[in-house]
Amino acid sequence: METPLIEFVKVTKRFGDKTVLNNIDLKIYGNQITTIIGKSGTGKSVLLKHIIGLLEPDEGEVLFQGRAINRMNRKEKDAYKSRVSYLFQNNALFDSMTVFENVAFPLIQTTDLGKREIKERVMKRMEELELTDALDKYPSELSGGMQKRVALARALITDPEIVLFDEPTTGQDPIRKNMILSMITHYKKKFGFTAVMISHDIPDVFFISDRIIILWDGRIGFEGTYEEAKKVNIPLIDEFLRSLEGFEDELTGLISREVFRVRYSTILGGPVVPLKVSAVLFSIRISLLEETIGPQKTMEVLRMLGEYINTRFSPIGAFSARYSRDEILTIFPHTDVEEAEQLVYEFAQELKDKVLANIKLVSEKKVGEEPCFDIHIHGGVVDVSSSDTIDQIVEKARARQRIIAIHRCENGR
Amino acid sequence: MEKAGKEFIKKPPFTFFQKIGQGTIRFINTLGGITIFFFLSFINIFRRKQIREIINQVYYIGATSSLIVMLVALFTGMVLGLQLFYTLVKFGSVGALGSAISLSLIRELGPVLTAIMITARAGSAMTAEIGILRISEQIDALYTMRINPVRYLISPRIAASIVSFPLLTSFFDIVGMIGGYITGVILLGTNGGTYLYRIQASINMVDVRGGFIKSIVFAIIVSTICCYQGYYCHTRSDGYGAKAVGLATISAVVLSCVMILIADYVVTSFLM
Structure with a gap:
């Protein structure tokens, strides 16, 4: 049996009186794309923030390769964080920095690379994401879609092993949505990272996901492959998935x-x-x-x-x-x-x-x-x-x- | 059923003593939090890759505040010159005008007014800027990139304040004395040589050192309070989002000004 890379063991998280995650057991395996789907406010982002350590569980543990993240010492935590990257739902770009500075920032702050090498790496990533025209612009001067791509470039610039994507395709047109999903699969193949993604772009996200997790009222409603998801027989979840899919495939204009x-x-x-x-x-x-x-x-x-x-x-x-x-x-x-x-x-x-x-x-x-x-x-x-x-x-x-x-x-x- | 039952359970009303107790605990908590926050920030000043950011902040807190500080200093000196001239005339001691102005400025008015001016100008901006970074998840983004937010955002501001406050205080003192000279000597006709001689004769190193000690203490207080308020604006119970940033900025300015005056008394009593 494959050992999970990240594991949630009976994790509960409350904010005041509201229980957002309720006794969750969850496994995320290496070199896979795991997609988390769920209604708004069901704790998807909270779940992702537990993985990177931005939030700690009230009960239970989040394990990375069997080690509890909240019990790691500073050195271990630093080493763990160097392997993980996070793409925020609202991008969280530094609005006082230009696009180039935003993408170069993690390299400047956390590596000893020279200016020239940093520039080369940033430019390469910018070209891949078609952002070369926006290098000197500030995030507020960009469209929502471009901001998302800048955030994606920043998340991938350090070549992380685990990338957490919090709704990476929100606000994108159909071509760019699919392009971003393609990029995720492409880079996953190229660099072999593990992706954990929150997305509602059904069916596109199903096509690229190895595992799908459906969060339902603070619990895991479904966990498994796409093939298994197709056979899911829970009326509320089934209805929810259908509502997400809609009547038309956004990319091709064909019926859903x-x-x-x-x-x-x-x-x-x-x-x-x-x-x-x-x-x-x-x-x-x-x-x-x-x-x-x-x-x-x-x-x-x-x-x-x-x-x-x-x-x-x-x-x-x-x-x-x-x-x-x-x-x-x-x-x-x-x-x-x-x-x-x-x-x-x-x-x-x-x-x-x-x-x-x-x-x-x-x-x-x-x-x-x-x-x-x-x-x-x-x-x-x-x-x-x-x-x-x-x-x-x-x-x-x-x-x-x-x-x-x-x-x-x-x-x- | 359980929910319906809950509605009938009334919370006991807060008594007077409960409120005092709660307030005291909150105050001690905040005080402890601010102290830890300062020490963590101070330690991180000496980490790598800090110089550039500290220089930026020295420019932002110090250099860009210098004009307004000097303007306030000029008029403070001029008012002092005017008030003290008419007071000293009554006692026939107009010759002591230079001493009175310079000692007032160096010991008290220089450090206090400079700190209050920087609080109003740069302190409020620090709180608002850090608060906005917090509510827009930019601080969380730093954390996810393995960049210690305290190291990157707070330490340079505290270091820059420690550098800028004494420098601006010294500018304030000099410009204030020039203001006093303009009123006392040029406008009211006191002897210029006497004015300058009295300044030179009455100021000791102890006074200057005392003024600098005060300005460093104020720098630590102002920068720590302003950064702390911005950094933890998301934990406020009286507002969220932009409103929390606004409230944090108000708290930072008011608390800093009050703490400057309290600290002024405490430090002066130790220095005397």
Whole structure:
């Protein structure tokens, strides 16, 4: 059994008469993204502040690798804190410092790095977060979204092992929301940190999370993987999750997975079941693309693909939803596999001529000196029977996926 | 049921003695808290990477307050010159004008008025600034970055106050004596040579040292109270957020001024 990196053992926290955390037992494992979801005022931020030591439990203990944080001596606590970073809900940027000074501040104060090295590291992080235009600005001169990115840059500048994100995507537009989530996964892969995140961006946050914790009335309502969360059968929690998901996927404009599920059930479980139903699973290899053109442009590619699928197939009665971060599932009622294959072929032709050319234009600015990148769009067509669940359709379609459209590196490199 | 039952349990009314006891405990708690706060801040003055921040604060507390301190000093000296001239004339001792003005300024008025002026100008700003950092979680952010907030925010301010108060007091004394010269010599026609000779003859090192000791004590009191009020403004029970910062600033200024006058008496009685 894997040892948890951080563990809450019967933690209770009260503020006056109000019990915010009530006898909580919780485990957070290393190298995972753990997401905490819950209604406002249920103690999510309080829980996060216990991990970094900003708050101490009234009862119980918070353990880091088996050691109680509140019983560590100063040296141990200092060593522990050097491994943890915190992104505040309201950013907590130093408003009397410029953006550059804010990001450089932890390095100046806690390391012996020279000015030049600090500048290099800060600039690198600024470029990654597209903040180079805001270097000399003060936080009050920036939009909420930019402030959030500055706070993110500051949280990541010391290359921490554990990063606590308190609503990192609040106030961001859909592309940037996904970009930030992509960055978290990207840096998690790159630096191997453990992320604990409070977020309500369902389903995007589910796609990137290894574990999900739902706080409910000061207690743990659910703890487990995304797959397990889908099967959660607690009406209040289920309703809450659905309300967060809404009707539309913000990034692509496609219907939400919940609406998709209802529509799918209505078609195949209704009184008149169509004779022929087929499905296509489109995907791009998002992690490869992120490496080349960066998270923001990758999200734009995904958005364009989603929008294009929607405009192309909705008029003929098909409906689509994002199944995972980079997979879009489309159901074609009244269409057999051969017809669906033909539709996908035509779609792929148009995709090459119109969409990928657009993607190239979008990406050129970002890629700059390295304009050589490939985009492979995969598609898998399958027949759907009335007994198929959505997960089964996806499994079958994944097995049949092949490249349907390619944007090739045009510089011959 | 339990909730309904609770409504019927009335809390006993606070008696007079309970209120006194509560107030005393709170006062002792705060006093202890401020003392610990000062010692922690003082120790942290000598840590690494402090010089730059201390210099910034010396500029902010000291240099930018110098003009207003000197203006107050000039008019204080001029009023002293005027009042003492007419008093001394009655006793035929106008020649002692220089002594009276210089000793009043160096022993009492210089340190006290300088401290009060800095409290009004820089002390209130210290409380408000630290208070805003607190309510906007910037102090928590420092903590999460392994930066000791007391070391980074409080220690430089206390160090800068310890440096600035005596310097500004000495400016106050000199400008005050010039003010006295303007009134006594230029406007009222006392002999200039006598005025300056009396200053030189009557001031001893003990007086100057006493004035500096007072200004250092005031510096510690003002900076500690102002920083403490701002740093713990979030724990106030009479207001939250911006209101707490406002209330903390009022408390800091009032408490500092009162403590300056009390400390002035205590230190003077030790120095006499």
